[in-house]
Amino acid sequence: MASQWHSLVSQKLFLARTLLSQLENDSGPMKDRPATEAELAMGREAVIQGAIELLLRSRRLLLVMIARLYQKRSEEPATLDELAALIGEAPNDIARLRELESQPGSWWNHLDQMEASQSRPPVTRKSVSAENIIAVSADTGPDRSAQGLRRTLGAMKNFADDLEEQHSEW
Structure with missing residues (x-):
């Protein structure tokens, strides 16, 4: 049963990867005329937001997969706290996720930042003029680059595959 959930997580990650590959083929919509800069920018933003949403959905499905691995057949936790309440804090899988949650550069943390941003x-x-120029560091938000999203996607895929492999050995 859990392997079906692993397949679903893998499917969403594959779809996100497929979307991200469209960023390299930035030729615009299939029309008789070349795409305008505005069309290209909108298409790029749609691809990025779509990939982020698929990554976020994958993470939620990963939590359900873990619940199924622990024989929680009807529950569908939406957060790590809900999963921990369901199966307890003791399992190693919860400890690994808690560590990822607190690690600044982790895929889990990156997804938290993107979820908040989206x-x-x-x-x-503010507009910049000669009178109001002050050197301040601006919050640029999470890394939404194709490379950053691919890195998170790859780390998630490795985590899900490792989890499935560990639990299928039992």
Whole structure:
């Protein structure tokens, strides 16, 4: 049963990878005329946001997969805290996820940042003029580059595959 969930997680990750590959083929929509800069920018943003949503869905499905590995057949935890409440803090899988959650550069942390970013309107930026130039570091948000998303995707895929392999050995 859990392997079906692993397949579903893998499918979502594959779809996200497929979307990200479209960023390299940035030729625009299939039309008789070349795409405008605005069309290319909108297409790129749609691909990035779509890939992020698939990664976020994959993470949620990963939590359900873990619940199934621990014989929790009807529960579908949406957060790590819900999963921990369901199966306890003792299992090694929870400890690994907790460590990833607290690690600044981890795939889990990257997904947390992207989820927060996607769930809020963009920050309004002040216009720069000669009178108001002050050197301040601006929050640029999470890494939404294709390379950054691929790195997170690969780390998630490795985690899910390792988890499936460990539990199928029993």
